Amino acid sequence: MLELGIKEIREQILAKKITSEQITAAYIEEIKKSKLNAVIEIFADALDRAKEMDKKIAAGFTGKLAGVPIIIKDNILVKGKKASAGSKMLENYVAEYTSTVAQKMLDAGAVLFARANMDEFAMGSGTETSYYGKTFNPFDSTRSPGGSSGGSASSVGGNLCAGAIGTDTGGSIRQPASYCGAVGMKPTYGRVSRYGVIAFASSLDQVGPITKTVEDNAILLEVLSGEDANDETCDKVLVPDYTEFLNKDIRGMKVGVVRSVEKMLSGLDSEPYYNQMKEFLKNNGAEIVPIEIENMELALPVYYIIAPAEAASNLARYDGVKYSYRSKEATNLEEIYKKSRSEGFGKEVKRRIMLGNYVLSSGYFDAYYNKARALQAKLRDDMLAAFNSCDVILMPTTKGEAFKIGEKANPIDAYKEDMFTVGANITGVPAISVPFAMGKNNLPVGMQFIAPHYEEGRLYRVADFVEKHKEGK
Amino acid sequence: MEYDVVIGLEVHAELKTNTKCFCSCKNESGVEPNTNCCPVCVGLPGALPVLNKKAVEQTIRAGLALGFDINRMAVFERKNYFYPDLAKAYQISQLVKPICVRGYLQVGNKKLPINRIHLEEDAGKLVHSNDGSTLVDYNRGGVPLIELVTEALEEPHIESADEAIAFLEKLRQVYIYAGVADCIIEKGQMRADVNVSLKPKGSKTYGTKVEMKNIMGFKAVHRAIEYEIARQKDILDDGGVIEQETRKWDDDKGISFTLRTKENSEDYRYFPDPDLLAVNISDKEIDEIRKTMPPLPQELKAKYMGEYGLSEYDADVLLQFKNVSDYFNACVEQYNQPKTVCNWITTEIMARIKTETGAGPILISKENLVWLMKNVDDKKINRLNAKDVLSAVWGTEKSAENEAKARNLIIDIDTNALDEIVNKVISNNAGVIAQFKAEQDPKILNFLVGQVMKETRGKANAGDVMAKIKELTK
Amino acid sequence: MITIKDINHLENLSKLEFSDEERQKFLSEFENIVAFASQITGAKTEDKSFIKAVDMNNLRADEPKPSLSQDEVISNAPVKKKGCFSVPRIME
The missing domain is CATH 1.10.10.410 (Arc Repressor Mutant, subunit A)
Structure with missing residues (x-):
């Protein structure tokens, strides 16, 4: 039963084969037994909510997530519940309001029953920077689940929930999904509201689903998507029924492959799987179209300028005055600021705040921040131009299988985890990671598809096809 | 030695809107602390700003009233610094593309150039309490604020404390008449930062400027400027050098002291706010605002003196307070005898409403005053009796006519x-x-x-x- | 070249404080990170950045909506007094 996904659980609940309470209780039991440390907190009222949903369902409610137990990342606010973004800084923070995404899921009948571990303020690629301990990979407990949405992906891969919500600023949904054998979607920037989602880098953050199947992913994204009067950057673009893109072939689909990306990939563990994917696509009637996006390799340094700059400003509000951790040692205002922030933030967060303030500070602003913004504009133009000759672009999601915990102690090594994923964030386009192969260590390897803005449907079409027809299926 | 004085002003005014600049909380003062607050203006995690259209309109209106060019695209930036009154530890403001660029204000015979007006959010309020704590109230946090910056490094510029005050008074009048701000000084709705520099008389090179921040009230501004001019003169006369710095004016002691020197000046790390979109402003929208612009003091003055034949003195008295000129206009509309109306208002009404700091409300309806004026002119009531009636109905709901009749004051003797x-x-x-x-x-x-x-x-x-x-x- | 003085300045801007030992270690790491970011400085670009805009007409209407209650606003405050957030008295 625990292996079931969103669609099947909903169907079984509506068919009265199980109740929401039963399945929620089963997941709670599983989490309690689990050694993955994927979950920071099971909400105290989880079963009450499930019972309430059972009643509503008995009364005829059939919402898209009716009774389905879903885990949310620890940076998504639900009124009355803690949200700490994996940080000591917000250890005791209880949300005063509900995020738009949580509200949409609740309205669709979801049981949001736990919050998932994450890299502190989503800064990390291994769920190793959380104040609440490391999360482990469900396929190999010596390995990282990836990050920053490692708790969400590990929960999905480890069957601790029907599906989960993550956020993706530079790859934080797709990379852990790839490592945990899950489907992870980073929607178009502007597809999903950010209101009530603890910000890392505002111009790059997007909420998205991490699920067991492509179909589940399509169902969940449809619930999450749509305009929001509380978020100016969330666009007024019609939300399609994403399941309509499923169960189609890929004949005639033009799949772009980027030369510079293939150069970056050369010699990496994921290279053979990427090549297999090209063969697979070709064999199934897709056309492989070589393209080039100039400076694609610079997307990563661009990201490590823009994201820290915004983060330095976004995280300045955690000052020990209003709701965040206040140092017991502080006796005056300056000490409240400096001691609370020094004690409340972990190393990686401090590193990025410092970097962000460096690239924004007078004398460096033009050389770093403005230059990065200019490069971003160019990458965006080139990305859009590339889609003139293809429908989707294929890239690996990661360099290979999940890495060993502790292996990425050097910050730059950790940053390079995002080398194939940041491009979509920097240019705002949607991207999906779909499980494709098992690597040499018998760990999952995902492949990534990228589409033009608001063409998530194309991604579901190709990912669904891969899921259903890949080798071993 | 003789010096030219160069004065620059940065004037903040709270805009008149129903809601705050970036959230739908009420823009109102005088309520319990932290009751006009929401996730956005308290800077809660995950909260996002959503720009108020009215705040943009009001900024454009202020700009048009002062002959500004309006940027067709405006961008909001974050100004980053830590202070407890700043919930997010950054203020949303405008640096590179403000809404209004390049305007002027006629003060006396000088057409003083103004560099810009931009829209930003106000900070919260700090109350320093006696028990060793400072209390933070975010009710004012996020209230829309316009900042106007004069162009001091061009001719003509403000050259004296008197001129600075005249500028502020005139600016305040324009804002009030345009309906963009109430500018109640006591409530801190209009605040000025001042910078002063001196140069040898006739020199083309500008001196080092010294800034003074957050001076409360125009009188204090006047005193602070005079003090600063004298201070700099002394230093220069002694062969000294003016340090670029920010000083704080202590109005009680009548002195200023160094707050920040150039070396430790703040680095605000401005960058475009990624939570907000840039705003496209079209000609059509600007025209709409222009069309609905209330008459400004200079236009009314021309009308009073030209069309109505009032003296400049009387026109100025009527225009000093917007509620007075509004009342005058309304009375003239009902009783087309501008000189009579002016007489009554500048004597009887002004005497009743003038306070030390401004003008209170006019507590007689225009219908009542018009009835009295008309009947005095028609010799139906004696002027002295009419004044008694005015006193009797002032601040009440009574009708002047009924009151005159009740007192048997109508001239009906044959x-x-x-x-x-x-x-x-x-x-x-x-x-x-x-x-x-x-x-x-x-x-x-x-x-x-x-x-x-x-x-x-x-x-x-x-x-x-x-x-x-x-x-x-x- | 990034110096200890630069790090001190950034600590001030960031309202963070490192111990001497931390600062020394941070410096060497930070140099690598800045060098990594500096890869972009040579790239050819035009002087423009992407910015999305909204027509003024579509901005939020000026209509009040309910605020949070005072209790909710200060519910997470580490120290609160008289309906306000409280910090040690600021010397002006």
């Missing part, structure tokens, strides 16, 4: 009855009459008129009575 009374007074005062006939003393005439008025209980017209007495004593 000619025969009046003749009878005049004759009676003449025959009762034979001695006085004889003296009047001999001396033609106006004092005696006034005495006689007074006697008649007393008999009629003020219901006769004094002019008529005087004519009658003169006629009968020829």
